[in-house]
Amino acid sequence: MTASDPKADLHLYLQSARDALLWKLEGLSEYDIRRPSTPTGTNLLGLVKHATGVELGYLGDTFGRPSGEPLPWLEDGAEPNADMWATADESREYIVERYHRAWAHADGTIDALALDSVGKVPWWPSGGDEVTLHHAVVRVIADTHRHAGHADIIRELKDGAVGMNKGKASLAPGDSAWWENHRSRLEQAAQEADRRATSDEIN
Template sequence: MVEPDPKADLHRYLQDAREALLWKLDGLSEYDVRRPLTPTGTNLLGLVKHVAGVELGYLGDAFGRPYFDGEPPPWWYTQDAETNADMWATAAESREQIVELYRRAWRHSDRTIEALALDATGRVPWWPEERREVTLHHVVVRVIAETHRHAGHADIVRELIDGAVGELKGKDGTPSGGRAWWESYRHRLEQVARQVGDG
């Protein structure tokens, strides 16, 4: 029997979520990766930028392993940062810069995960004082959950842009009914919603 490796299991789930999120940018124009598709402005590149910050904060700063040598970028979680600045890319921030920041965040996070035991303790400075002390295990689970949550947001945003769905390219996990089938299916759901909603 193979001995379980909890750290490797957690890392695999984290990496799956990272790759699923980044795949949602593939093949899209600069406009499409930036365009806000919800009333609160959710956009693909902003989700990647946000999750890069999540990793750098939780798996860097919280364990005394800061990523930035000098001043962090203006969108970083400081009192001077513009509200929601981590949820969109400015015109001066290219897709390549944001994606590379995320990939560097992965590497930084991976070094933290490799270097520390799962029961190693850290402190999350932006949490209430009574909850600030955490274990690496707790933080890795939190980052996995957050990344998968935002990968789900990206799923919906990407589908709204061009209809592409699924966790990874060629692995969409949906019935293969074709366009007519999906239109009929959606129409049926709309009818049921109206019937029950009006009832």
């Protein structure tokens, strides 16, 4: 039997999400990593910027371990949603390097504290702001994987590149013709289901 190591398990899933998020930037132009891809402005580099703040907040400040990293989007008077996009003055290298530093700082918190250690989330209401390290790590994992999923879809829509990570696509095997046929079958099924639902409403 394999010995249980909860911290190692948590770190494995956190790191896989981190790596996936950054991988989606590779091979794209400055324009393509920054341009809005949804009506609410979701973009690849902005997701990385946001994830940085999440790690430093939940796995740093919450447990009395401020990183010292400047996070201007958290300052008084900051523009709403400023953590979700990169200005022209914020280079790709700067944002990625800061994310790497956030990893190191967060990992230091995980290594230093027991999972049942209690911290206080500074932006949660007083009286309901306590959280264990275990809870905080799970929360960061969930948030990072959620945004890695956003990045998956954005990247596929930009240039067709797909896959969970560099070594594992997690997709059915098939060439472009197979996938086009698959997509057509899904479209046909959707239209047929809609026709049946409309017919049932009429009858």
